[in-house]
Amino acid sequence: MPRYLVERTFTDRLEIPSTAQGLKAMHGVVGNNATEQVTWVQSFVTSDHGKTFCIYDGPSPEAIRRAAGLNSLPVDTISEISVLDPYFYVGDAS
Amino acid sequence: MLLERDGLLRILDQRLSDARSGDGSLVLVAGEAGAGKTSLVDAFTRHLEEGVLVITGACDPLTTPRPLGPLHDFASDPGSGLGDMDTAGADPFDMFETVLERLRHTIRPIVMVVEDVHWADDGTLDFLRFVGRRVHESKALVICTYRDDEVGPDHPLRPVLGQLIPLDSTHRLTVPPLTLAAVRTLAADHDADPEALLRITEGNAFFVTEILASGNLVPVTVQEAVLSRVARLDPKPRLVVEAVSVAPRPLDVLSATSLTGGELVDADAALSAGVLVGDGRSLRFRHELARTAVEDSLPPARRLDLHLRMLRLLEDEEHPDPARMAHHAVRAGDAKRIVEYAPIAATEASRRGAHREAVSFLKAAIPELERLERINQAAKLLIDLANELAKVDLTDQAMTYVDDALAMLPGSEDLSLIAMGLITKSRLDWRRNAPDKGWAALEEARRLLEGTGEDVALSEIHYQAAYAAMLARHGVRARQEWEAAKATMPDLAPADLKWRLEMLDGTIDIVLADSRSGSEKLNRSIQKARVSHDQSAVADGLSMLGSGGGEARLYDEALPALDESIAHGLDHDEDYSVAYSRAWQARIAHERGEWDRAVELAELVSATAGLQGGIAVLTARSALGRVRTRRGDPGALELLDAMVELGRRHELQHVWNAVCGKAEYHWLHGSAVAALGDLAPTYERALDTDSEWARGEVGFWMWRVGAIDRSPSRAAEPFALQMSGDWRSAADVWSELGCPYESGMALADGDTDAMLEAIAIFDTLGAGPMSRRTRAALKAAGVESVPRGPRSSTQANPGGLTDRQLDVLRLIGRGKTNAEIAEELYLSRKTVEHHVSAVFTKLAVTNRTEAATRAVAEFGAGADQR
Numbered sequence: 022m023p024r025y026l027v028e029r030t031f032t033d034r035l036e037i038p039s040t041a042q043g044l045k046a047m048h049g050v051v052g053n054n055a056t057e058q059v060t061w062v063q064s065f066v067t068s069d070h071g072k073t074f075c076i077y078d079g080p081s082p083e084a085i086r087r088a089a090g091l092n093s094l095p096v097d098t099i100s101e102i103s104v105l106d107p108y109f110y111v112g113d114a115s
Numbered sequence: 116m117l118l119e120r121d122g123l124l125r126i127l128d129q130r131l132s133d134a135r136s137g138d139g140s141l142v143l144v145a146g147e148a149g150a151g152k153t154s155l156v157d158a159f160t161r162h163l164e165e166g167v168l169v170i171t172g173a174c175d176p177l178t179t180p181r182p183l184g185p186l187h188d189f190a191s192d193p194g195s196g197l198g199d200m201d202t203a204g205a206d207p208f209d210m211f212e213t214v215l216e217r218l219r220h221t222i223r224p225i226v227m228v229v230e231d232v233h234w235a236d237d238g239t240l241d242f243l244r245f246v247g248r249r250v251h252e253s254k255a256l257v258i259c260t261y262r263d264d265e266v267g268p269d270h271p272l273r274p275v276l277g278q279l280i281p282l283d284s285t286h287r288l289t290v291p292p293l294t295l296a297a298v299r300t301l302a303a304d305h306d307a308d309p310e311a312l313l314r315i316t317e318g319n320a321f322f323v324t325e326i327l328a329s330g331n332l333v334p335v336t337v338q339e340a341v342l343s344r345v346a347r348l349d350p351k352p353r354l355v356v357e358a359v360s361v362a363p364r365p366l367d368v369l370s371a372t373s374l375t376g377g378e379l380v381d382a383d384a385a386l387s388a389g390v391l392v393g394d395g396r397s398l399r400f401r402h403e404l405a406r407t408a409v410e411d412s413l414p415p416a417r418r419l420d421l422h423l424r425m426l427r428l429l430e431d432e433e434h435p436d437p438a439r440m441a442h443h444a445v446r447a448g449d450a451k452r453i454v455e456y457a458p459i460a461a462t463e464a465s466r467r468g469a470h471r472e473a474v475s476f477l478k479a480a481i482p483e484l485e486r487l488e489r490i491n492q493a494a495k496l497l498i499d500l501a502n503e504l505a506k507v508d509l510t511d512q513a514m515t516y517v518d519d520a521l522a523m524l525p526g527s528e529d530l531s532l533i534a535m536g537l538i539t540k541s542r543l544d545w546r547r548n549a550p551d552k553g554w555a556a557l558e559e560a561r562r563l564l565e566g567t568g569e570d571v572a573l574s575e576i577h578y579q580a581a582y583a584a585m586l587a588r589h590g591v592r593a594r595q596e597w598e599a600a601k602a603t604m605p606d607l608a609p610a611d612l613k614w615r616l617e618m619l620d621g622t623i624d625i626v627l628a629d630s631r632s633g634s635e636k637l638n639r640s641i642q643k644a645r646v647s648h649d650q651s652a653v654a655d656g657l658s659m660l661g662s663g664g665g666e667a668r669l670y671d672e673a674l675p676a677l678d679e680s681i682a683h684g685l686d687h688d689e690d691y692s693v694a695y696s697r698a699w700q701a702r703i704a705h706e707r708g709e710w711d712r713a714v715e716l717a718e719l720v721s722a723t724a725g726l727q728g729g730i731a732v733l734t735a736r737s738a739l740g741r742v743r744t745r746r747g748d749p750g751a752l753e754l755l756d757a758m759v760e761l762g763r764r765h766e767l768q769h770v771w772n773a774v775c776g777k778a779e780y781h782w783l784h785g786s787a788v789a790a791l792g793d794l795a796p797t798y799e800r801a802l803d804t805d806s807e808w809a810r811g812e813v814g815f816w817m818w819r820v821g822a823i824d825r826s827p828s829r830a831a832e833p834f835a836l837q838m839s840g841d842w843r844s845a846a847d848v849w850s851e852l853g854c855p856y857e858s859g860m861a862l863a864d865g866d867t868d869a870m871l872e873a874i875a876i877f878d879t880l881g882a883g884p885m886s887r888r889t890r891a892a893l894k895a896a897g898v899e900s901v902p903r904g905p906r907s908s909t910q911a912n913p914g915g916l917t918d919r920q921l922d923v924l925r926l927i928g929r930g931k932t933n934a935e936i937a938e939e940l941y942l943s944r945k946t947v948e949h950h951v952s953a954v955f956t957k958l959a960v961t962n963r964t965e966a967a968t969r970a971v972a973e974f975g976a977g978a979d980q981r
Binding site for chain 2: 023025053055056058080081082083086087090091093096097098099100101
């Protein structure tokens with residue numbers, strides 16, 4: 022399944038409390054994603070909480086957008102990405 | 116009562132629980148006939164917890180098995196989620212893929228049962244091999260039952276088993292004979308010696324129950340047990356049982372009794388003896404073993420006699436059903452009645468849209484006609500057969516039959532029949548993207564008939580030529596041929612030709628001349644066809660209005676026609692026409708800025724039509740490629756490239772959308788040179804047509820990338836306006852047509868105020884690339900404060916609802932249930948539930964009534980709004 026980087030801008034700062042409510046929200050997101058066969062791998066959040074860079078696996082960019090819609094999350098851009106690991110090259114150097 | 120099967124049920128439960136966690140498997144359930152395989156599977160599926168989807172299909176004991184019978188069963192099960200599967204497609208692997216996708220992309224586990232695979236046709240065997248090799252990556256448990264004692268070394272199932280059994284994901288279960296303990300339990304209330312019973316039956320479950328029911332311990336085979344049970348009936352009820360045994364389907368009580376000169380009470384006797392089961396109106400056997408036992412036991416003359424009686428009984432009816440007549444004629448070997456009824460049955464089946472049934476009736480009649488040396492008639496049916504096959508997209512097969520027909524006809528004096536064969540051939544050539552061959556066949560037919568006064572055939576030839584010219588968007592030629600067809604058509608021409616000619620009149624106008632007048636003509640024709648109950652003419656008209664109106668961007672005409680065309684196609688088994696209409700819906704949704712919907716429809720078409728869906732897939736996926744381009748999503752260029760490639764052999768009308776999408780992609784990415792690759796030759800093709808929309812849109816992108824500096828002649832109005840520099844009028848025309856993105860594109864060419872307007876449109880649509888591009892242009896023009904508009908379609912809608920959620924809310928406002936919403940929006944019920952709960956959360960409501968109130972009050976979701 023292709024991997025995507027999804028950039029999102031939050032006009033209100035993104036706040037997810039570390040409480041039962043936050044946990045419930047997270048579970049909701051994961052459940053919604055599943056209906057589109059989308060897996061949320063990881064996200065990076067800017068220090069002002071205004072923008073996120075999220076890694077997803079999913080069948081298509083459309084599925085990513087639908088999952089975002091179900092979760093009421095904004096989408097700026099979607100890029101298809103692959104892993105480039107600096108240590109991958111270590112073995113070849115010798 | 117199911118005895119001694121707990122161990123097997125536990126194994127099936129374990130496999131299902133593995134499947135639930137994504138570790139699917141195929142289980143082969145083997146056992147002799149009557150061992151209780153079906154009872155085992157029934158018991159397993161009956162006790163499943165809720166949420167497990169069960170899909171069942173079966174192979175039938177016919178002399179010629181139904182091709183892909185089990186897959187047809189899946190598709191006809193409304194709960195299977197495979198209802199949209201293109202069961203008529205040319206390549207069965209598309210169906211296999213569809214089923215596999217279904218098994219893979221599911222939240223809840225699926226149990227797929229294929230019964231009696233020892234009777235499977237070759238296509239079903241391919242399917243078992245296909246799915247067996249891939250099932251491990253799914254949440255499915257596929258269960259196949261088969262009679263292992265009937266699968267000898269030369270049985271076609273054998274090699275398939277050989278390939279599947281070594282796989283880790285294949286498991287074998289054998290339904291063992293009952294033990295003495297079980298037989299003892301079963302025999303408890305009967306006066307029977309369990310040990311003797313076990314010895315005779317060898318523990319065969321059906322056999323045991325039959326013997327217990329027959330009360331006779333003498334028989335040595337299950338057939339004998341069945342027959343001895345039948346033999347204990349009085350003669351009259353026994354005659355009823357015999358009559359039911361020759362009926363392929365449950366037989367109604369009245370026919371069964373009157374067929375045998377008996378009374379209703381005789382049927383009751385057969386029922387209460389347990390030989391037959393019934394639902395109050397019809398009768399059937401308890402097990403296929405029993406039916407065949409009885410049918411096989413009938414002396415040949417008696418069997419023939421029953422079929423002949425059945426024929427007479429049916430003939431006495433006021434309107435005998437030709438299909439049943441044909442069936443019994445075939446069984447009775449009554450050649451005269453076969454050639455009398457099968458062709459009628461075929462015509463009838465075809466008229467009702469049951470093309471595959473039509474094919475089988477024609478196939479029954481043709482050899483009889485050949486035997487009777489009625490060659491012309493046989494050839495005519497071969498041509499009909501080809502036309503039927505073409506309707507279910509079996510174009511290659513159809514071509515073989517036309518060639519057969521034409522090979523029979525040299526020297527025939529029936530020139531018009533030969534011409535009809537050639538016309539069919541030419542139509543098939545077009546379907547196979549060989550227009551040159553198509554024109555050649557048509558010319559040959561024309562030469563043949565010149566001066567013969569065969570006006571119907573000549574008119575048909577002109578019609579075909581007009582149609583072909585319309586497809587190639589050659590307006591002048593299309594109109595000339597149409598006039599010639601009209602002029603040669605005699606008053607007594609078949610209704611079908613009259614309708615087609617009438618529908619083509621509007622179609623030529625809609626795509627090549629005055630589209631409004633074309634749509635008026637088409638609407639009038641459709642209305643007339645409706646009044647005369649000509650379903651197929653209605654369907655043709657709707658499809659033409661939908662696609663032609665779509666091409667001319669007359670959405671208010673096209674959309675209702677497409678909706679109706681889909682409903683009609685679903686009702687009539689016309690899978691391709693459904694896919695084609697949905698593809699046009701996708702294209703129109705894209706043009707109207709309803710991108711979520713466009714995507715959904717395009718995915719639906721791809722999933723249901725497969726690659727063989729040809730033009731439907733091309734149309735739908737081109738729209739998807741354009742949506743990706745306009746959203747700036749990945750995969751756009753790859754998809755459009757593939758579509759341009761796929762479209763190379765097709766008429767311009769089917770490929771220009773993908774070519775323009777590709778040009779747009781390259782233009783957005785600043786590469787005019789790359790854009791020109793496919794665009795320039797397509798532009799030449801467009802200039803060779805009379806289609807204003809092709810000339811307009813292809814010309815527009817040529818202009819946009821700087822390859823031409825002014826509009827080509829006869830370009831569609833809004834494109835011509837924009838190319839002439841009148842962006843304001845262009846934007847107005849676009850928004851009147853209902854094309855927001857195009858309107859934004861025109862405004863983006865304008866002054867700074869217009870550019871701000873354009874940005875608002877692009878942001879609402881989620882058109883990232885054009886939004887960024889226009890913002891950059893504004894900055895470059897010195898405008899400092901470009902508002903930070905909404906950044907995504909999610910935030911652009913009232914209440915923060917997505918397009919899809921808005922759709923759902925509107926339907927809630929119209930009082931629809933989740934199931935109805937799912938059907939209307941082509942979504943799964945699960946997805947609808949998610950949308951509904953998201954809508955409730957966002958609107959802060961707790962129930963449907965509140966949501967519906969808000970829908971009407973705030974979102975303008977009036978009762979009759981679509």
